[in-house]
Amino acid sequence: MEITGYLASILIGISLGLIGGGGSILTVPVLVYLFAVDTVLATTYSLFVVGSTSLAGSFSYFKKRLIDLNTAIYFGLPSIVTVFLTRHFLLPAIPENVIQVENFLLTKSILLMVFFAVLMLFAAYSMIKKDTKNNTTLPQTTALSIIIQGSAVGIVTGLIGAGGGFLIIPALVNLLRLPIKTAIGTSLLIIAVNSLAGFIFSISQSQIQWSFLLTITFIAIIGIFIGSYLSTKIEGKNLKPAFGWFVLVMGVYILMKETILK
Template sequence: MEITGYSASILIGISLGLIGGGGSILTVPVLVYLFAVDTVLATTYSLFIVGSTSLVGSFSYFKKRWIDIQTAIYFGIPSIISVFLTRHYILLAIPEKILQMGSFSLSKSVLLMVIFAVLMIFASYSMIKKDTAATNPQKNTSLTAVILQGTVVGLVTGLIGAGGGFLIIPALVNFLKLPMKTAIGTSLLIIAVNSIAGFGFSIGQNHIEWKFLLSVTLIAIVGIFIGSYLSTKIEGYKLKPAFGWFVLVMGVYILFKETLINQLM
C-alpha cells in the first residue's frame, strides 16, 4: 500500500501543475486509505503537502506574470482568517464521537471523510461540465463576493485540508474574467498561502512525522514540475473532464465506504 501511496503522491503535483487544482482533493484520501494516517492528522499533513507543492509550482507562473497579486490578496486575507478560525475553533469543537444509534456510529473521522466525499462530488461537476464562460459572459463580481468566496475557501481548507482550487478557479475565470493560465497561477498562490498558514496554525496540535511528511511532499513537488511542463504541451482544460470523472468515482467510493461498508464491518 505504501508503494501505491508514494506513486499516487506524484499525481497530486501533476494535477496542481496541469490544471491548478484537484491535487488537494486527492491528498487526504491517499494519506487515509493508502498510508493509514488518522483522518484529522491527514488534514494537517495535507495542508503542508499541498501548500509546499503549490508554492513551488507558483514560481514559474510568477516569472511569466501569470499571477494576479491583487486578486490573490483579496482572496487570501479572508481565507487565512477563515482557516485560523476553522482549525482553532470549529475543528476542535467537533467531538470524537458525534452520534450512536444502534449499530450506526458517526465519529469525527467519518464525518470529515463524508464532508470530503461530498465536496469531491461537487468538485467533479465543476471539472466535468463544459465551460460556458466564453459563450455566457458574466459581469465582474463585487469585492464583497470575492471576500465571501475567500472565506468559504478558507473554511474548506481549514476543515478538510483541501486547498480549494476546484472552488477558486471557477470563481477567477467566470466571475473575475481572468485568463485560464492566470487563474491557475493565482489559484496556486492562494492555495499555497492558505494551506501553509493552516499547517502553521495546526502544528502544535499534532505530533508530526517529518520524515514521512517531507518524503511525500518531495514526490508531490516532482509531480508539479511534471504537471507544469505538461501544461506547456497540453491545455489543462482538455484533461479536466477526465480528471473530474475520476474524482467523482473516488468521491462516491469514499461516501459509500464510510457510510455503509465501515458500518457493516
C-alpha cells in the first residue's frame, strides 16, 4: 500500500501542474487510505504537501507571466483569514463523536471525509460539464464577489486540507474569464498561499513526522514539474473532463467506504 501511496503522490503533482488543481483532492485520500494517517492529521499534512508543491509549480508560470497577481491577492488575503479562523476555531469545535444513529457512529473523521467526498462530487461535475455559454461578453464581477469566493475557499482549505483548486479554477475561468493557462498559474499561487498558511496555523496542534512528510512532498514536487512540462504539450482544458470522471469515482468510493462499508 505504501508503494502505491508513493506512486499516487506523483499524480498529486502532475494534476496540479496540468490543470492547476485536483492535487488536493488526491492528497487526503492517499494519506488516509494508503498511509493510514489519521484524518485530521492528514488534513494538516495535505496543507504542507499541496502548498509546497503548488509554490514550486507556480514559478514557471510566474516567469511566463501567466499569473494574475491582482486576482491572487483578492482571493488570497480573505482565504488566509478564513483558513486561520477555521483551523483554530471551527475544526477544534467539532466533537470527536458527532452523532450516533442506532449502530452507526458519525465521528469527526467520518464527517470530514464525507464532506470531502461531497465536494469532490461537485468538483467532478464542474470539470465534466461542457460550457455552453457564450463567452464573448465578460460577466459582471466585483472585488467583493472575488473576496467572498476566496473566503469560501479558505473555509474548505481549513476544514479538509484541500488547496481549493477544484473550486478556484471554475471561478477564474467561468466568472473572471481568465485564459486557462493564466487561471492555472494564478490558482497554483493562491493554493500555495492558502495551504502553507493553513499548515503554519496548524503546526502547533500536530505531531509532525517530518521525514515522511518531506518525502511525500519531494515526490509530489517531481510530479508537478512533470505536469508543468506536459502542460506545454497538452491543453489542460482537454484533460479536465477525464480528471473529472476520476474525481467522481473517487468521491463515490469515499462516500461508500465511510458510510455503507463501515
